[in-house]
Amino acid sequence: MPPDVSAPPMSAAALMWRGVRRHRARLLGCYALITSWLLCEALVPVVIGVMIDRAVTTGDLDQLAVWGGVLVTLFVVLSYSYRLGARFGVAALQLEVHLLRVEVSEHVLGAGGARTGLLPGETLSLATSDAETIGELLWNIGYTLAGLVGVVVSAVVLFEIDLLLGLVVLIGVPLVLVVIQVVTPLIARDTTDQQAGIATATGVATDLLKGLRPLKGVGAEDVATSRYRVHSATARDASIRVARSSGYMYGLTAGLSGLFLALVAYLAGTRALDGDISIGELIAIVGLTQFLAEPIAGLGETSAQVARSFASAKRLVEFLHTPPLATHGSTVLDDPRAELSLASMTSGPLCDVDLSPRLGELVGVVVDDPAGADAVVRLVRGEVRPDERSGSLTLGGHPVDELTIDSLRSRVVVSQHHVDLFEGTLRTTIDPDDVLDDDQLAAILEASAASDVVDLHPEGLRQPISAGGATFSGGQRQRIALARAMATRAPILVLAEPTSAVDAMTEQRIADGIRSLRHPEGSSLSTLVITSSPALLASADRVVMISDGRVVATGTHHDLAQRDDYREAVLR
Template sequence: MSVNTNLLGRALLRNRGRVASGSLLIGVHQGCEALVPILIGVIVDRAVATRDLCMLAVWVSALGALYLLLTVAYRTGARQLMRAIADEAHRLRLEVAAKVLDPRTEVRTGDVLTISTTDADTTSYLLDYLPRLFGALVATAISATGLFLISVPLGLVVLIGIPVVLIGLQRAAPRIIRRVIARQEVAGRAASLATDLVTGLRPLRGIGAQEAAARRYREVSRESLGATMRAAKTLGWFQAASDTVSTLVACGIAILAGWFALTGRISAGELVTVIGLAAFLGEPFATLSAAPGWFASSRASAQRIEAILGRVPAGVPAGDNPIPPVRGECVGVVAEPDASALVALFDDGSPDVLVAPHLPELFSGTIRDNLIDAEGDELPAVLRASAADDVVAAHPDGLDHAIADRGAALSGGQRQRLALARALLARPRLLVLHEPTTAVDAVTEHAIARGIRDLRHGPGSTLGTLLVTTSPALLAITDRVVVLRDGEVVATGTHASLAATDDDYRTAVLR
């Protein structure tokens, strides 16, 4: 189903069975809750006032059966709704993950974190809000009917008061949506920045920039705190207003009932019923008055999810690959504006093609484990070509040095060099490297460039290498360079000739 502005409607549609049965059972539960004070009033008038033990036993048994029914209905209904909420949140997380895992889609890490957790949960809570609203309406209708049977003015207080309260509170919904969206946006930026800082902590320390980075994070964190406080303040005022109005309505019903009892217009049992219903009505009143705020939060989170799911990935070059697979040749590619789209074209699972992504992934284990085939005769040459021999030599355990999940304890440059060594060890017929040296220093980058050339393109080699990069050090060792702009080949030649004659190439590459 295509993404549109009806993400909440889609959630309801694909969970309609559980939501319908859960709503029915929650409605039964709330209806039984409303009947409890009515039944107690009947017991007072027909059994206690008349001192009829048989009637007392009958009505107390009925009250016990009512409690059993409301308990079973609530447990069963709540179980159905919790399953629906969990399943829907899981589906939304999978959809967000599928979108952000597309290499052509640019999404901040912090946005992914908040949207796939907080927003997915808040959106799925709609499946609980509607049954609760339905139950509140059932309880209110039964209570209003009971009050009407006792006294028409008491019933009118409920029927007139509720619509007035709901209309007034609904006016606050747009402000709640705006502030919740603002809070989540800033929280996403803060989480994204924190992730970047943790990932790049060692390089930041190396260049002495950790204090500036920490200062920037403090600024974003304070901004996030301010947005959170504003959203909380709005929700707090809304909740306080709804609770106050609910309490005032319940108190008004109780006071009016007390007056009617003193003037003899209602019996003692009816007074007990009215007081009980007035106390009970605080719950459905609170639900009805808070519902606009709940739905506003769900809509705000749904809008953020839709913004991610509705993103159109950067366009891929039309037709066949503009760069044919190379054999025995080292080709450089400068792709604008999005090199990821080009790289994705080669990632088709072919056994002859290996794509090494820009962001390398290491797994927990040893350096030897991450290199996969770390026992062959080519290992020393590969480690030298990728400059990964320095990474191995930096640790007393050498190849047996333990690596944390995703290489968290290594610098970005160390991770890139180990990932490059792993790709070179595989010796694919065509190796596609996407910006493999962005985290290393200039001296190391030149050494890696020469190492790739010597290892894969010696005399008589039939191996092909595609370097998708803007690094002049890497482009300088290629046989030719192809410049792509919006999927079209706009220039070809050697790095030296393009640098000398093409102003746009110089702007993109020379730095």
């Protein structure tokens, strides 16, 4: 079944109902079969009671054979009903969990991204723990419906045997459930805190592991560990509160159920001693009394499951309604030679900035503030909403926020300073669509100085890459990311500090490589490099210097090197 591409549900209840609707065929089969199973379970003591009254006490072998056959048939039906019902139910559960994971992934990995404010580990927790908790309710609903049917059938049988016992069951079961509901809100609140705490702790742990090398380099392991310990303790305390609350509820359920069942057994025994009911009816009552313990306990567990599932569903709905990172419209840009232009742009630390790389131009940008450099990157990626900026931001003369996301991303590729590498081989990382021939790939590897990474491994381009590229040094990851960016052959390529982790000789190779690969004579490709590297800036056609959020100078690297502030920013 394909993912539901409609707008995300507006509430936790709507999310849960959507899950029921899109698996209704499997769930109907599951609920019918599970109900059949529990109904047969309820009828087992009844059939045994009838067998005793009609066959055992009378010595009638024909009746014994008939009711023995009925009992065997009952066990066959209940066995296969549960097996098949469980298959349908678990299939629906697993598929719903899968679709929720896909929905979470598409929300953050879609072209527009998502402004969630969550750490990667927190998003992972939503896609795993929360999704599974939501899916579990689909199965639990079937068990709840079956439990209710079992209780009703038991009550009807008890009515047939004795009116008083039937009334006790019909009145006692709702009273037990009402008392159970008293602690359900406590479970829901504690579960929300627990899931949030787990997500935060997971996010911090993921962050810590990803930055383990830099942390060791600056000797900050103890600080990072202490931070994780605090968040982990918070998650632990929340889990303990949930376990305690759940324990109270389960204990209350078991206690009330035990008292209720003891009352039913006492009344039935009294009626049997008075001769008002037969031995078979007494056995049926005792059997039904024991049977009722399971569905009543299950109904109590359902309350806790509903609380947990709705707490997770609420978190997921809030996540799915976070706004996109990039704003976009419906205008399709057809011009492959469109120019990017920032005019009088004010956003964040930037104030009245003009930055417009022309066709075929290699432009270097020096920013004295990392926040300013990040603001430039977010602007050209289309991640700043119109209400968060002023000035003009256009591509091919069209406001960026009016273009389709495909029009923007197909023409403007941004390689950020932080490098994310994914599992696969070196070749699939650089050329995931397999569109480059060997000569083109070799030219890109040479231009990005990534050929050294290839040569160092016996498998060359077939060498495996682990998640995050953890087996590579920082400089190697930068060169692989640069090769990946240049392999897109984007009309406008934006590079943010692409050589900060490489040595001076490699930096010069990369500067020459960018110039030769993207800017030969007659090229219409534009490149914007945000850097403080003298080698990269020296190869640029034009350098724009931004200080205190404003453009303070424009010219060649040689010309700007006469300025004290420029030399302080770039010369090493």
